[in-house]
Amino acid sequence: MSILEKHTNGSKIAYFSMEIGLRDEIPTFSGGLGILAGDTIKSSADLNLPLVAVTLIYHKGYFKQDIDDQGRQIELAAQWAPSEIMTTLPEKVDVIIEDRTVYIQALVYAVISPRGGEIPVIFLDTNLPENSEEDRALTDHLYGGDDSYRIKQEVILGIGGVRMLRKLGLQIKKYHMNEGHAAFLTLELLHQFKNDLKDVWDESFMWNFETVKELCVFTTHTPVEAGHDKFSYDLYRRVIGDYFPEKVIRGIAGEENLNMTLLALNLSNDVNGVAKKHGEVSQNMFPGYKINSITNGVHSYTWTCDSFKRLFDKYLPGWANEPELFVRIDMVPPAELWNAHLEAKKILIDYVNSIHDLNMDYETLTIGFARRFATYKRASLLFTDIERLEKIASGKIQLIYAGKAHPKDEGGKKLIEDIFSYSQKLKGRINIAFIDNYNMETALKMVSGVDIWLNNPVRPLEASGTSGMKAAHNGVLNFSVLDGWWIEGHIEGETGWSIGPESTEAVPDENADAIDTSDLYKKLEEVIIPTFYQDRDKWISMMKSAIGKNAYYFNTHRMMRRYVTEAYIR
Ligand SMILES: *Cc1c(COP(=O)(O)O)cnc(C)c1O
Numbered sequence: 001m002s003i004l005e006k007h008t009n010g011s012k013i014a015y016f017s018m019e020i021g022l023r024d025e026i027p028t029f030s031g032g033l034g035i036l037a038g039d040t041i042k043s044s045a046d047l048n049l050p051l052v053a054v055t056l057i058y059h060k061g062y063f064k065q066d067i068d069d070q071g072r073q074i075e076l077a078a079q080w081a082p083s084e085i086m087t088t089l090p091e092k093v094d095v096i097i098e099d100r101t102v103y104i105q106a107l108v109y110a111v112i113s114p115r116g117g118e119i120p121v122i123f124l125d126t127n128l129p130e131n132s133e134e135d136r137a138l139t140d141h142l143y144g145g146d147d148s149y150r151i152k153q154e155v156i157l158g159i160g161g162v163r164m165l166r167k168l169g170l171q172i173k174k175y176h177m178n179e180g181h182a183a184f185l186t187l188e189l190l191h192q193f194k195n196d197l198k199d200v201w202d203e204s205f206m207w208n209f210e211t212v213k214e215l216c217v218f219t220t221h222t223p224v225e226a227g228h229d230k231f232s233y234d235l236y237r238r239v240i241g242d243y244f245p246e247k248v249i250r251g252i253a254g255e256e257n258l259n260m261t262l263l264a265l266n267l268s269n270d271v272n273g274v275a276k277k278h279g280e281v282s283q284n285m286f287p288g289y290k291i292n293s294i295t296n297g298v299h300s301y302t303w304t305c306d307s308f309k310r311l312f313d314k315y316l317p318g319w320a321n322e323p324e325l326f327v328r329i330d331m332v333p334p335a336e337l338w339n340a341h342l343e344a345k346k347i348l349i350d351y352v353n354s355i356h357d358l359n360m361d362y363e364t365l366t367i368g369f370a371r372r373f374a375t376y377k378r379a380s381l382l383f384t385d386i387e388r389l390e391k392i393a394s395g396k397i398q399l400i401y402a403g404k405a406h407p408k409d410e411g412g413k414k415l416i417e418d419i420f421s422y423s424q425k426l427k428g429r430i431n432i433a434f435i436d437n438y439n440m441e442t443a444l445k446m447v448s449g450v451d452i453w454l455n456n457p458v459r460p461l462e463a464s465g466t467s468g469m470k471a472a473h474n475g476v477l478n479f480s481v482l483d484g485w486w487i488e489g490h491i492e493g494e495t496g497w498s499i500g501p502e503s504t505e506a507v508p509d510e511n512a513d514a515i516d517t518s519d520l521y522k523k524l525e526e527v528i529i530p531t532f533y534q535d536r537d538k539w540i541s542m543m544k545s546a547i548g549k550n551a552y553y554f555n556t557h558r559m560m561r562r563y564v565t566e567a568y569i570r
Pocket residue numbers: 030031032033035370371372438439440443464465466467468470
C-alpha cells in the first residue's frame with residue numbers, strides 16, 4: 001500500500017506553509033513561523049485531525065550558522081539528504097514560470113503520533129533532471145534570493161501545491177494559508193471553480209470568488225505593513241504571464257503592488273491573527289475585513305524537557321495529550337519541581353561549559369535569550385547601560401544567547417557581534433555565552449535550562465512569540481515586554497514579570513528603548529535577583545503558576561481545537 005493510500009478516503013484540511021520545522025534533521029525552517037507549523041502538525045496528529053501539510057523541500061535548508069572569533073556570523077549550507085528521511089512519490093505536476101514548464105515532484109514525510117494519528121507532510125521539489133538548472137535551484141534555499149526567486153517559490157507552493165494534492169487524489173475541504181506566502185493557491189482554486197459561461201460581458205463573472213472564499217482560511221503573522229510580501233506587477237507578468245488576468249488580480253491583491261496578504265484576505269472567509277493584540281492590530285491595518293484572533297501555542301510534548309516529562313508523567317499522567325491537566329500542578333511537591341529544574345539547568349550549563357571557557361555554575365541566576373536576530377527583537381537591550389548593569393548584577397547573573405540573523409540583515413548580524421564584544425568586556429563579572437546555530441535542540445536546552453526567559457521586542461511588532469510558551473512548559477519564568485502572547489499570559493509576580501508599560505498604553509516611539517531599559521534594570525535589581533536568592537519558595541510557586549496558568553493554555557492542542565471550531569468546520 002502506498003504511503004498516501006490511507007489518506008485518500010475522506011476530505012482533509014490542507015495546511016500550506018512556506019516553512020515547516022518538525023525536527024532539526026529536516027532543516028526547512030528559519031524561526032517561529034516554521035516551528036509553529038511543525039507544532040500545528042504534531043498536535044493535529046495527536047488529535048487525529050484530518051490534515052495534510054504542504055511546503056517546499058529546500059535542499060540547502062535555511063543555513064547553518066557558525067560564529068568566527070570576532071563574533072561574525074558565517075553562513076554555511078545546511079546540506080541534508082531528504083531521500084534518507086522521507087519517501088519520494090512518483091507523481092509529477094507542473095507549473096508555468098517565465099513561459100517554461102517547471103516540473104514538480106513531492107517527497108512525503110509522515111508525522112505519526114503515539115496515539116495513532118498520522119499527518120502526511122508534502123515537500124515539493126523542483127530539483128528534477130527535466131528542469132533547467134535555474135529551475136532546479138528553486139527549491140534550494142528558504143528565504144534566499146531576490147523577489148524573482150521568491151515569487152517563483154510562491155508559485156510552486158501555491159499553484160503547484162494545489163495541483164499536487166489533486167494529483168495525489170487527496171480531497172480537500174479547507175485550504176489553510178499559514179501566512180501570505182501561499183496565497184497563490186487561491187488563483188488555482190479560482191481556476192478550478194471557474195464558471196463555464198459563454199459570451200460573458202464582464203469576465204469577472206467567470207470567477208467564483210464566493211466558493212473559493214468559503215474554502216480558504218488565512219492566518220496572518222505580520223503586524224506591520226512593511227512585513228507583508230509584495231511583488232511588482234512587472235515581475236508578476238514576467239513570471240506568471242497570462243495564467244491569471246492582471247486586471248482581475250489587481251482588484252483583489254492591490255492596484256499598485258501584488259500584496260500577498262491582501263490576496264489571502266480577499267479570498268478567505270476566515271482570517272485570524274495569532275494573539276488577541278495582534279488580531280486587533282491587524283484589524284486596524286485592514287478595516288473592512290473581519291479578523292479573529294486565535295492565540296498561538298506550542299506542542300507540549302516536544303517542548304518539555306526530559307526531567308519535566310518524568311515529573312508530569314508521575315503527577316499528571318496524560319498531560320501530553322491533555323495539557324489542561326496542568327491545572328493540577330499543585331499535585332507536584334515543590335522540592336521535586338526544583339530538582340527537575342536543576343537537572344535541566346545542569347544539562348545546559350555543562351553544555352555551555354563544554355563549548356566555552358566560562359566556568360558557568362549551577363547556582364547563579366541564569367538568563368536566556370534566543371530567537372531570530374531580527375533588529376526589532378532588540379537582543380542587546382540589556383547592555384544599554386553597562387555600568388548600571390554591572391552595578392546591579394555583577395557576580396549575580398549569567399547570560400546565554402543564541403540566534404541566527406538573516407544573511408541579508410546587516411543590523412541583525414551587528415547585534416550578534418555586539419553580544420560577542422559585551423561577552424569579552426564583561427567576562428568574569430557577568431559571564432555571557434553565545435551558542436551558535438540556534439535550532440530546536442538548542443532551543444529546548446535553553447528554554448528548560450535557564451531560570452529566566454528574557455524577551456524585549458519593540459511593541460507591537462511581536463505578533464505572538466512562542467519561545468516564552470516553551471519556557472513556561474519547563475517552569476522557566478518569563479521576563480518580557482507586554483506584547484504578543486505575554487499580554488494574555490502575564491500576571492505580574494505570579495507567572496513572571498513585565499518589562500515596560502502596559503500593552504494598552506500608547507507606544508512612546510523614540511523613548512521606548514529608554515523606558516523599557518530602565519524598567520528592565522529596576523525590576524532585575526529590586527525584584528528578580530532578590531526573589532531568586534532570598535525567596536526560593538516564592539520562586540518555585542511562580543514556576544508552578546507558569547505551568548498551571550501558561551503551559552495550561554498556550555499549547556497547540558488548545559490552538560488546534562479553536563481552529564477546528566472557529567475556522568475549519570465553522
Ligand atoms: C520557538 C523557536 C523560535 C521562535 O522563538 P520566538 O521567541 O517566538 O521568536 C525560533 N527558532 C527556534 C529554533 C525555536 O525553537
